Amino acid sequence: xxxxxxxxxxxxxxxxxxxxxxxxxxxxxxxxxxxxxxxxxxxxxxxxxxxxxxxxxxxxxxxxxxxxxxxxxxxxxxxxxxxxxxxxxxxxxxxxxxxxxxxxxxxxxxxxxxxxxxxxxxxxxxxxxxxxxxxxxxxxxxxxxxxxxxxxxxxxxxxxxxxxxxxxxxxxxxxxxxxxxxxxxxxxxxxxxxxxxxxxxxxxxxxxxxxxxxxxxxxxxxxxxxxxxxxxxxxxxxxxxxxxxxxxxxxxxxxxxxxxxxxxxxxxxxxxxxxxxxxxxxxxxxxxxxxxxxxxxx
Numbered sequence: 657x658x659x660x661x662x663x664x665x666x667x668x669x670x671x672x673x674x675x676x677x678x679x680x681x682x683x684x685x686x687x688x689x690x691x692x693x694x695x696x697x698x699x700x701x702x703x704x705x706x707x708x709x710x711x712x713x714x715x716x717x718x719x720x721x722x723x724x725x726x727x728x729x730x731x732x733x734x735x736x737x738x739x740x741x742x743x744x745x746x747x748x749x750x751x752x753x754x755x756x757x758x759x760x761x762x763x764x765x766x767x768x769x770x771x772x773x774x775x776x777x778x779x780x781x782x783x784x785x786x787x788x789x790x791x792x793x794x795x796x797x798x799x800x801x802x803x804x805x806x807x808x809x810x811x812x813x814x815x816x817x818x819x820x821x822x823x824x825x826x827x828x829x830x831x832x833x834x835x836x837x838x839x840x841x842x843x844x845x846x847x848x849x850x851x852x853x854x855x856x857x858x859x860x861x862x863x864x865x866x867x868x869x870x871x872x873x874x875x876x877x878x879x880x881x882x883x884x885x886x887x888x889x890x891x892x893x894x895x896x897x898x899x900x901x902x903x904x905x906x907x908x909x910x911x912x913x914x915x916x917x918x919x920x921x922x923x924x925x926x927x928x929x930x931x932x933x934x935x936x937x938x939x940x941x942x943x944x945x946x947x948x949x950x951x952x953x954x
Contacts, residue, residue, distance in 0.1 A: 674701035725803045725922045727786040758924040779868040782925035790912045792869035795850040798927040823911040827901035848892040856883035865893040
């Protein structure tokens with residue numbers, strides 16, 4: 657390319673994106689190759705109106721890519737993305753081509769504010785699908801990165817609005833849309849997510865089952881006329897007295913299913929949504945970090 661052309665490319669990137677020099681040189685080198693990389697990426701940097709900088713990375717995956725995706729979680733303590741990548745390569749003998757952090761967890765600060773036991777710390781909040789298994793359901797209506805079984809990629813909003821089912825052993829609880837977030841539960845089972853508008857859930861003699869992810873964290877039998885507080889930690893199932901399925905005990909993991917995610921192999925919740933159908937769609941009034949919905953949206 658010549659020295660002048662290389663320096664010009666470096667200067668233009670510094671002004672527009674701020675990529676590391678070695679990344680720009682690698683991209684210039686790849687531009688001479690006949691076969692494109694399966695993952696192309698570049699830095700995105702800028703300055704807010706108040707003068708504070710922001711930075712990120714945008715990646716482009718080839719439409720015919722045969723990449724496989726895996727959702728990973730730290731089993732003990734927190735890990736950085738580079739640590740995940742390194743351990744992934746050691747355990748799977750495969751090279752990670754693209755990796756990013758996503759999802760939300762119950763941290764120690766929030767657990768303390770809510771007065772919950774320490775066993776809640778590190779529990780997942782929001783959608784996680786790994787190898788076709790729903791490990792944590794969506795709680796609000798936030799966007800998620802999804803990989804279908806045919807490996808097509810999408811970013812879309814996810815919720816439990818279409819109902820869900822919960823199973824352990826032979827017992828199956830089907831909760832259709834009509835049994836979601838009722839203010840006056842009927843004679844059957846129902847469930848609540850964080851789109852329920854009230855500050856308390858109607859108990860009135862029913863059995864309340866709190867979940868975090870797909871794990872039962874608390875069972876509570878209520879008295880007639882008693883309500884229970886809404887906690888922004890997971891789904892809640894509500895059963896008439898004596899009708900809770902057998903085998904539902906604290907600490908047990910349930911098999912959860914959402915019809916709208918039946919074709920999804922991997923997914924992780926994120927947000928707020930930045931672009932939708934090619935248009936900027938940031939709505940900080942509803943999903944911002946300092947709004948009344950902050951704790952609901954995590």
